[in-house]
Amino acid sequence: MRKTFVLTVFAMMFGLLFGCSSGNNVTSESTPSNSNSNNNEEKTTLKIFQFKTEIVEQLKQLEQEYESEHPTIDLEIESITGTDYETKLKAKFAAGDMPDIFMNEGYADLDNWLEHVEDLSNEPWVEDIIDVAREPMERDGKTYGMPVTLEGIGFGYNKDLFESAGIKEVPTTISELEEAAQKLQDSGINAFINNYNSYFPLAMHAFNNPIAKHEDPTAFIKGLNEGTAKLATDELTKQWTDLIQLTIKYGNKDGIITDHNTARTMFINEEYAIMQTGNWNDPVIVEMNPDMNVGFMPMPINDDSTLNDTIFVGVPNNWAIYKDSPNKDKAKDFLNWLVTSETGKRYITEEFRFIPALKSIEASSELGPISKEIVRYIEEDKVLGWQWAKYPEGVLQLIGDSIQKFIAGKIDADQMLEEFDKAWQQSISKN
The missing domain is CATH 3.40.190.10 (Periplasmic binding protein-like II)
Structure with missing residues (x-):
């Protein structure tokens, strides 16, 4: 049985990276x-x-x-x-x-x-x-x-735009997610707004997805550190590349140069229906568009609805x-x-x-809209953890570079995962 986090917190109804906000000191x-x-x-x-x-x-x-x-x-x-x-x-x-x-x-x-x-x-x-x-x-x-x-990580989505496109159920498999994206596109609605110009949303948040969905993420990471496990041959990691390709197919064409603040503004202005995000953006959503009907949903990588009907929660x-x-x-x-x-x-x-x-x-x-949704997932025991703080120092930036090369079409998915393994061992050797 895969690991989930069982929380006894309610009584409860918590942004940037990570929060990942940008700005001057x-x-x-x-x-x-x-x-x-x-x-x-x-x-x-x-x-x-x-x-x-x-x-x-x-x-x-x-x-x-x-x-x-x-x-x-x-x-x-x-x-x-x-x-x-x-x-x-x-x-x-x-x-x-x-x-x-x-x-x-x-x-x-x-x-x-x-x-x-x-x-x-x-x-x-x-x-x-x-x-x-x-x-x-x-x-x-x-x-x-x-x-x-x-805090939680998942896909924020515009409930009103989903309704306009005839999407009645929150997607919990990658096939359902692609069907939803196609319905949005057919209705003249932009699906994904991607901010892929930094390693934060890619190597930290997005790449957490396949790692966290292992039955024992800590053991898998230990295997990567010891060289007994490989990302290039790991089935969950390979399936995760399909999700990245789906967001590119149905997303903004300039995602590789779009920063977080720009993407967030376009999402809040309701120009796009879906954005990878977390509740650190609640204060900005409430300030800029308090009437926005925001939901929060999983980031599926395959068609196992039980595995994928989860969000990622951590400290x-x-x-x-x-x-x-x-x-x-x-x-x-x-x-x-x-x-x-x-x-x-x-x-x-x-x-x-x-x-x-x-x-x-x-x-x-008075929690923000995404925080309220995260609390619901916690109450329903549909959360997995954050894993990146367990990685060797320096590997996140290298993984982010490889994902950007993949998004730009310079390497294919197999080459990207091979670069991940090289980056992992390179980081291990330096630490």
């Missing part, structure tokens, strides 16, 4: 705290380094409220676009400017930073973490991070604490406040509109 400047005239304790500055740029404004507001409640603390929150985050975090450590709190993706990323992160196993919120959110930041029975939220990032920080106790206090105080929980659910990763926090009824 944004630093939230600390505002003056309300000082207590009877409190002469020296102020402490807590440095927080994070890459969810879609919540920058909300974090500025949280900063003010936390400092108001804690007059001896100044928060210094720096927000970096996801594609630059790891490079700039390494630069900070190299320069001796380590943040007190920073984000870590878990799995291989935790391995890379394990010597720098504090063991948080004894913190009061640890036992409250939802099961699917535990594994990325666990090592040898210890917990090294607090999950920020849950995009976790809060970690620098273990040698002189302020690590105050950093722990901040994380505890975030998930236990009414103010902190309000920010998670109502301001950030995240799907909470802790059982004790009930999601807001």
Whole structure:
């Protein structure tokens, strides 16, 4: 039986890459705290380094409220676009400017930073973490991070355009998906809007599909690492190439140069019916087109409806604490406040509109349209996990390059998968 994630979260109803949003670096400047005239304790500055740029404004507001409640603390929150985050975090450590709190993706990323992160196993919120959110930041029975939220990956689709094309059921097989795309095309409706100009939506999100659908993804990845498994001969991976070709056939012709923001805007403007996406785009959808009737559906790679009637849910990032920080106790206090105080929980659910990763926090009824759909899939136990954080460092970019060559027609599907295997072993040898 293939692995699924069984969540007991409801009570619940959580964006860019990954969130994958783009933009300039944004630093939230600390505002003056309300000082207590009877409190002469020296102020402490807590440095927080994070890459969810879609919540920058909300974090500025949280900063003010936390400092108001804690007059001896100044928060210094720096927000970096996801594609630059790891490079700039390494630069900070190299320069001796380590943040007190920073984000870590878990799995291989935790391995890379394990010597720098504090063991948080004894913190009061640890036992409250939802099961699917535990594994990325666990090592040898210890917990090294607090999950920020849950996110899902699948195809966002326009329910009204589907109805106009006479599509009555959500496709759960690749044959049904092609039939739906043909109906859209016959009705004069553009089907897929593809943003294939970056490795993020390709190697990270799209390629997760066949890996996650293995009975034991971790064992399959271990086989790839040891050279006992091959992507070029793996049936699920070969079937996944049919899905990529289908999106090209029924998609925008300039997908190879279309960026995420452009594709998202065209989807929200209802120029296309289907887009690979996740709930990190909820805030933009709600802002730009609040009346848009958005659904969320699987990304099938073959005609096994049971296997394919699933979406991919995981933890995009976790809060970690620098273990040698002189302020690590105050950093722990901040994380505890975030998930236990009414103010902190309000920010998670109502301001950030995240799907909470802790059982004790009930999601807001004001979740965005994609988040609500993700919650439904979770409740129905139709979710598989995110696998890319388990891959060897550097392989995602190489896989992304090969997929782009395939999309551009420079190599065929078999050659692409052979390049995947070479890239995997090349990355293993460098690590």
